[in-house]
Amino acid sequence: MPAKRNRPKRDCFNQHATLPFQLRLEDFEIAMQDVYDLFHDVNSGLLEKGLERLDDFVRPAIMSGFLSDLLTASIGKHSRALTQNNYFNGHPDLLVKGVYPNDSIKAGTEGVEIKTTRKSGGAVDTHGARNQWMAVFVYNIDNETEPARERKPLSFTEIYLGQVTIEDFRRNPRGELGTRTATLHREGILKLRSNWIYKDLVMPS
Numbered sequence: 396m397p398a399k400r401n402r403p404k405r406d407c408f409n410q411h412a413t414l415p416f417q418l419r420l421e422d423f424e425i426a427m428q429d430v431y432d433l434f435h436d437v438n439s440g441l442l443e444k445g446l447e448r449l450d451d452f453v454r455p456a457i458m459s460g461f462l463s464d465l466l467t468a469s470i471g472k473h474s475r476a477l478t479q480n481n482y483f484n485g486h487p488d489l490l491v492k493g494v495y496p497n498d499s500i501k502a503g504t505e506g507v508e509i510k511t512t513r514k515s516g517g518a519v520d521t522h523g524a525r526n527q528w529m530a531v532f533v534y535n536i537d538n539e540t541e542p543a544r545e546r547k548p549l550s551f552t553e554i555y556l557g558q559v560t561i562e563d564f565r566r567n568p569r570g571e572l573g574t575r576t577a578t579l580h581r582e583g584i585l586k587l588r589s590n591w592i593y594k595d596l597v598m599p600s
Contacts, residue, residue, distance in 0.1 A: 398438035401548040407595040417476040426469035557587035
């Protein structure tokens with residue numbers, strides 16, 4: 396049985412959203428479809444070999460990073476004014492073309508940071524509070540339906556795009572490994588949610 400293919404729902408996009416850097420709703424739609432197509436192709440091959448879907452065996456933390464990289468690459472390819480940050484692990488993920496030498500910067504301000512999370516509402520941990528445009532993609536993975544071959548494909552359910560400042564974050568206590576993170580506080584997350592790009596809170600059948 397082949398893997399199921401997902402598609403963005405055009406009526407779930409916010410036609411009144413504020414879009415910086417010449418972004419278009421179509422850029423987000425294409426990025427979502429690129430991810431859906433990749434998962435469909437990979438999972439079809441895995442299922443044909445009797446293996447688990449990518450969604451089922453990749454650990455959550457790795458999945459979020461993987462999705463962020465895929466979305467960054469796709470938006471950087473299709474958008475008119477943005478491109479991938481060529482600095483390894485640089486910030487933000489997407490830069491305005493031509494602003495920084497070789498489109499590479501360790502810590503810049505002109506661009507968009509891409510985050511993914513499974514938390515509805517878009518609350519996501521970051522490595523530090525920054526003044527930035529931040530796009531948060533909320534995704535859903537079906538790990539429960541049985542038999543596993545009947546599981547729904549990965550689905551993006553919410554997208555938010557907001558311009559936030561250092562003051563919009565709260566610092567989190569250090570974890571066991573000493574890594575300090577920051578998360579938008581209540582007012583900050585409300586600011587992010589006010590400019591929603593996509594909302595589909597019903598999983599595909």
